[in-house]
Amino acid sequence: MTTLPHFATLPGDWNTLFLGNGTSINICTGFSYNSLYEEADLSIAAAQLFAEFDTTNFELVLQLLGAARRVGATLGSPRNGQRLIDAEYANIREALFAAVNATHIRHDEIPEKTLRAIAGELLNYRRVFTTNYDLLGYWSLMTCRQRAEVTDFFSRGGDRNQPLTFDLTTPARFLGRTQLLHLHGGLHLWQDERTGTTGKWEHEDGGRLLDLEKRYLDHPERQALLVSEGTSADKLRAIRRSDYLSFALRQLALDHDDLVIFGSSLSPQDQHIVDAIDNGPARRIAISMRADAGARRQQRRIAELTDLFHDRHRVMFFDAATHPLGHRHLNVR
Known part of the structure; x- marks a missing residue:
C-alpha cells in the first residue's frame, strides 16, 4: 500500500478549505447514507x-x-x-x-472542546466552502465566541426586528473574516418562494435550531434551502435559482488560494463543484484520502481524482487522519 503523506508535510499556503460529508461522518456516524x-x-x-x-x-x-x-x-x-x-x-x-x-446530533451532545477544536481549525482558513447540510461547522463557529472572526454573509440590514437574510450589498463589510459558504444549502437556511430571499433560522427564533417543523408551519412562504437533486446538472439549476447559492458557487470559482479538499469523494453528482475549482486560477489542491483503502483501490482513486483537474493545478494527496478535522478524538458518536 502506498503511504499517504501527513497533511502538515505538504507544501502550500492553505487558505481555502472545501468540506464534504466525510468531515461530518468523522464527528458523528449518523450522517452516513x-x-x-x-x-x-x-x-x-x-x-x-x-x-x-x-x-x-x-x-x-x-x-x-x-x-x-x-x-x-x-x-x-x-x-x-x-x-x-x-x-x-x-x-x-x-x-x-x-x-x-x-x-442530526443535538448541540448539547457535542463537547465544548470538540466545538472549539473544529472552530479553531476552520479559522485557519480565509474561506470555508461546504456541501454539507448539517450544522456542525456553523455551531462550532457561532458558539465558541468566534462571531467577530467569521461571516456567512447574512445580516439584518440594520434592523434588529428583521430576520437574518443574505444581501449582496453586505460582502464588502466582512473582508478580513473567515468566510463560511454553504454550496448546497443547509438545515438552517430557507428561501422565500414569493420573493426569492434567502434567510437563516436562528436559535433565538424559538426552541432548538433543529426544531424546524413548527417554524415552517408558521412561515408557509419559506422553503428549506437544500440542493439534493440527483445529477450535477440538476444541482446547478437549483443553485442558479438562489442568489445566495449562486454567490457561493461564484466565490468558489473565483477563489485563487491553495485549496484543501477534505472528506469529499468528488462524485459525478458534484461535477459542478469540480468545474468551479478546475476553471479557476492555477493552484495547489490537496485532497484527503483514507489510508485504510486497499493499494489498488487507493491508486485507482488517486488517478481518477488527478484526472478531474487540469494540468496547471498541482494536485496532491494526504492521509485524512493526519488533518486536524480527521482526528479520531473529534468523534462523538
Whole structure:
C-alpha cells in the first residue's frame, strides 16, 4: 500500500478549505447514507427502488429517477407514469431532509472542546466552502465566541426586528473574516418562494435550531434551502435559482488560494463543484484520502481524482487522519 503523506508535510499556503460529508461522518456516524436511509420515511415504491439497486445512496436513486423522467418525456410515456416518477422524486427528497434533521446530533451532545477544536481549525482558513447540510461547522463557529472572526454573509440590514437574510450589498463589510459558504444549502437556511430571499433560522427564533417543523408551519412562504437533486446538472439549476447559492458557487470559482479538499469523494453528482475549482486560477489542491483503502483501490482513486483537474493545478494527496478535522478524538458518536 502506498503511504499517504501527513497533511502538515505538504507544501502550500492553505487558505481555502472545501468540506464534504466525510468531515461530518468523522464527528458523528449518523450522517452516513446508511444511517439516513434507516431513518428515512420512504414510500413503499421508493423503498423498492433502493432495494432494486442495492443502495442506500439517495443521490444515486434520485439520479436514476431523473433519468427515467427524461427517457419517459423523450419517448412519450403516459402522463400518469411521469406523475408517479415526479411524486417519488419529491418523496425521496423530502425524506432525505427529514432524515438529516432527525438524525442530526443535538448541540448539547457535542463537547465544548470538540466545538472549539473544529472552530479553531476552520479559522485557519480565509474561506470555508461546504456541501454539507448539517450544522456542525456553523455551531462550532457561532458558539465558541468566534462571531467577530467569521461571516456567512447574512445580516439584518440594520434592523434588529428583521430576520437574518443574505444581501449582496453586505460582502464588502466582512473582508478580513473567515468566510463560511454553504454550496448546497443547509438545515438552517430557507428561501422565500414569493420573493426569492434567502434567510437563516436562528436559535433565538424559538426552541432548538433543529426544531424546524413548527417554524415552517408558521412561515408557509419559506422553503428549506437544500440542493439534493440527483445529477450535477440538476444541482446547478437549483443553485442558479438562489442568489445566495449562486454567490457561493461564484466565490468558489473565483477563489485563487491553495485549496484543501477534505472528506469529499468528488462524485459525478458534484461535477459542478469540480468545474468551479478546475476553471479557476492555477493552484495547489490537496485532497484527503483514507489510508485504510486497499493499494489498488487507493491508486485507482488517486488517478481518477488527478484526472478531474487540469494540468496547471498541482494536485496532491494526504492521509485524512493526519488533518486536524480527521482526528479520531473529534468523534462523538
